Amino acid sequence: MSARLRAADVAVGTELPEQTHRVTRADLVRYAGASGDLNPIHWSDRVATSVGLPGVIAHGMLTMGLAARTVTDWAGDPGAVVEYQVRFGRPVVVPDDDTGAEVTVRGKVGAVLDGGRVRVDLTVTSGGEKVLSLARATVALA
Amino acid sequence: MALDAGLVGRSYPPSAVYEVGREKIVEFATAVGAADPVHTDPEAARALGHPDVLAPPTFAIVVTLGAADVVLADPDVALDYSRVVHGEQRFTHHRPIRAGDRLVSTTTIETVRSIGGNDLLTTRVDVATEDGSAVCTATSMLVARGTA
Numbered sequence: 001m002s003a004r005l006r007a008a009d010v011a012v013g014t015e016l017p018e019q020t021h022r023v024t025r026a027d028l029v030r031y032a033g034a035s036g037d038l039n040p041i042h043w044s045d046r047v048a049t050s051v052g053l054p055g056v057i058a059h060g061m062l063t064m065g066l067a068a069r070t071v072t073d074w075a076g077d078p079g080a081v082v083e084y085q086v087r088f089g090r091p092v093v094v095p096d097d098d099t100g101a102e103v104t105v106r107g108k109v110g111a112v113l114d115g116g117r118v119r120v121d122l123t124v125t126s127g128g129e130k131v132l133s134l135a136r137a138t139v140a141l142a
Numbered sequence: 143m144a145l146d147a148g149l150v151g152r153s154y155p156p157s158a159v160y161e162v163g164r165e166k167i168v169e170f171a172t173a174v175g176a177a178d179p180v181h182t183d184p185e186a187a188r189a190l191g192h193p194d195v196l197a198p199p200t201f202a203i204v205v206t207l208g209a210a211d212v213v214l215a216d217p218d219v220a221l222d223y224s225r226v227v228h229g230e231q232r233f234t235h236h237r238p239i240r241a242g243d244r245l246v247s248t249t250t251i252e253t254v255r256s257i258g259g260n261d262l263l264t265t266r267v268d269v270a271t272e273d274g275s276a277v278c279t280a281t282s283m284l285v286a287r288g289t290a
Contacts, residue, residue, distance in 0.1 A: 004190065021175060034173035035204055051224060060228045065174030065200040072199065077190050078178055078238070081199040085232035085281075134230075137199075 004076040007116040007141040016074045016107035016120065021066045023058050023092065024100030031062040045096065057091035063103060063131060064088075067124045070105040071137045074120075082117070083138035092126045101126050116141050145254040145261050149219060154212040157247040159272055160205045164241040167197045174198055187240070197239040203231070205239070206267040206280040209247035213265055219251075221263060221286050229262065230283035236276045244272045252281065261286040 028042050037059055040047035048056045064086050072078040094101045103126045110121035122135035164184075171181035176198045179186035187195045213219055239245070246269070253264040262285055269278040 027173075031173040034170045036207055037203075061200060061203050061231065062174065064231060065176075065198060068199045069174070069176055072176065072178060078176065078180055078198055079190065079192055079196050081235060083232070083234050084199050085230070087230045088228050 004080070004142040005074060007112070007118065010109050010112070010118055010141065012109055012112055014109040016070050016109075018104065018106050019066075019070050019073070020102055020104045021069075022100050022102055023062070023066070023094055024098065025056065025094055025096055027100070028056065028058060028062070028094060031059055031065075035059065035061060037061065053091065053093075055093050055095065058094050058101065058103075060086075060088040060091075063092055063124065063126075064135075066103055067105045067122050067132060067135060068137070070107045070122065071120050071139060074107070075139050075141065077142075080139050080141065081137050082140050084136075086122075086124075086132045086135040088131075089133040090129055090131045092131050103131070110136065113138065144256045145220065145263060146218065147254055149251045149254055151251065152216075152218075153248065153250040154216075155248075157209040157212075157249075160208075160245045160247070162197065162205075162239060162241055162243040162245065164195055166204070167195055167201065167241055170201050170204060171198050174200065184241075192238065192240060194241040197241075199233060199235065199238075201239055202233050202235075202269060202278045202280050205245055205269055205278075206247055206249075206282070209267050210249050210265050210282065212249055213251065213263070219263070221261065221284070225286045225288065226284050227287065228282065229285040230264075230281075232281040234279040234281075236278060239269075239277060243277065245269050245277060246272055259288050
């Protein structure tokens with residue numbers, strides 16, 4: 001079991017452990033079913049290319065969900081996230097192979113707020129390009 | 143076609159109750175790879191002071207996605223869904239969503255804008271328990287590309 005992080009242990013600039021996630025077509029199918037988002041741009045190349053995308057793309061909400069783990073694993077309690085927002089800047093294209101795409105998540109404490117809360121700023125990239133922008137979470141630490 | 147600015151502030155009737163099940167939380171946590179036992183083991187959740195297993199922070203989208211369908215189904219909202227992409231998402235958690243919650247969502251159109259030939263529609267979904275205590279506010283910005 002993870003221990004809850006204490007506000008006294010962090011400061012502006014504290015870096016969160018980096019995480020890299022591999023996303024394959026199977027992950028997209030699993031997320032589609034779990035979330036109820038059955039939009040075919042997340043599983044059909046035919047539909048994705050017909051609307052001008054380079055191919056099947058990951059659900060933005062899947063990328064947002066993966067990125068949250070960097071924060072929740074660090075904080076030690078997923079219930080500590082009181083605010084979480086992202087802007088979907090660029091799609092994560094997921095090829096139809098066994099390798100899929102890689103999503104890398106880095107986080108840094110951007111501000112220490114009142115009441116044991118901190119703001120974490122996330123940098124989320126795939127293939128060297130930023131896929132989320134203005135990605136930040138407010139976390140209530142113990 | 144640009145969205146009608148008169149839509150701002152339009153609110154829709156509350157959704158049917160969404161009951162959060164433990165197995166649905168497990169399914170969603172697995173899909174985002176969230177391995178923390180607080181999502182699967184009630185004892186682990188209680189050890190952190192929560193009454194039952196917690197949903198991951200983005201689980202609220204499962205609850206609010208269906209609720210926000212009322213906007214896309216509104217004949218006054220002229221949005222070409224095949225051109226729509228998700229632009230921004232924000233969750234404010236007044237408390238974590240957990241198994242056993244019976245949630246009601248109320249959707250409101252917050253802003254409509256046209257920028258660079260795109261229509262931007264922002265909706266806010268207020269999620270509360272059946273007896274009215276606030277749980278989560280989810281704000282989504284949808285972009286309809288090249289429609290304005």
